[in-house]
Amino acid sequence: MLTLNTDQLHTFVRACELDSFSAVARELGRAQSSISANIQNLELDLGLELFDRSGKYPRPTAAAQALLPLARQALGQLQRFQQAADSYQRGEEPLLRILFEELVMPDRLNDVLATFSHRFPHTQLQLSSASSEQAVACVSRGEADFAFVTTRDNYPSALDFNTLGRQQILCLAPPDHPLAQQQPASLSEAARHRQIIVAGVNSQHRWQLSAQTWICDSLLQALDLACKGIGWVNAPYELARPFLKSGKLVELKLTSALSTWSLDVDLLWSAKSAQGQAGLWFAREARRLYGNYYSPPIAFSDRT
Structure with a gap:
């Protein structure tokens, strides 16, 4: 040979x-x-x-x-x-697996990941969306390294978590929708129009106002349905941004105590496995994602 x-x-x-x-x-x-x-x-x-x-x-x-x-x-x-x-x-992981609930996907996550790709070019990332229940189960079983999820009261003992902050959720509809034509609109008025709810078949229907609903387990599909005039929908800015920029959807200003839609967000990771340099860096940057303004990553020493 x-x-x-x-x-x-x-x-x-x-x-x-x-x-x-x-x-x-x-x-x-x-x-x-x-x-x-x-x-x-x-x-x-x-x-x-x-x-x-x-x-x-x-x-x-x-x-x-x-x-x-x-x-x-x-x-x-x-x-x-x-x-x-x-x-x-040097202690960098060959692979990091990151899950996120679509409704709490941080606005600047991709900015962090772009910096990550330069800082850790040999660490492969696997990014997937999942329900809160799926994300908790995957991290508990060691099938994922991190997960962004809606805050809950308790987690399995196999998990550690850090509360990152609150994710603002927008109410959206196409420009010609009646709710968009009479802004600001009330919650009682919104309840008279079809609402597209993002949830699994057996999941809690968060923020349901209308008796007439369509249930969709894909947020991107729900946004596309809203663009077609099917109904109004809730979504985080990060996923709504291209629809807002194109003018296909506009933000609704619903007047009531519930007009500020938001979710508390936790970052989960395994309590049993030590994190390497890439994981520690990612967890540190994730803690800065839910502030009022996300700045480029700080130049920390690897030993910080």
Whole structure:
């Protein structure tokens, strides 16, 4: 079986690029005879002539030119392999699994995740939406690392949690909806129009006002149904933003003590498993997501 090493590939690539074994030797701080022997051993291993030595300087053969991009790719993969191994050795997790209830998805979560991707390039993220019950069960069983959920009175002993703050929920309808035409509208007026409620079939119907409802377990589908004039709906700003920006939906100003719709939000994680550097960073940033304004991540030391 053919076995190649990084030194052989690197020497081959630089010899092709510099057209000179002596130049490679000077660059690497080695004797020219060492470079020549390295190339010759590679040619023997491959059974190919990689350089034409008939002239003053060695010239890559057609086979060498064809192999050059593959050698560069192999070196890049080896470098990425080493970088990933180094990051895991430092205590960064290979994978984080994050769940969130759609109704409490923080407005700036994707901003945090974009920064995360640069800070921890070798940690893979799996992001999924789930009901509160599903999220609690998954984190309890070790099938997820974090979950954003609506605050509840108690959790299983296998979980730790941190209350992050409150998520504002908007009331939305298309611009030509009667409630949008007579703003501000009262809750009693809203109750006379069909309401699209986001919930599982057996879940609590949060904020139900109208006797005429459609139940939908997908918030994005509920928003799209609202755009089509089916009814009015509640949604967090993060998911409602593209619909508001496009003008397909407008925010309703419902006048009453219940006109401020909001939910307390908890971040859950396992009480049994220690978090690595990526998890600790994410948990710290998540605590800042539900303030009045989310600023870019603070440049904390990894030992903070």
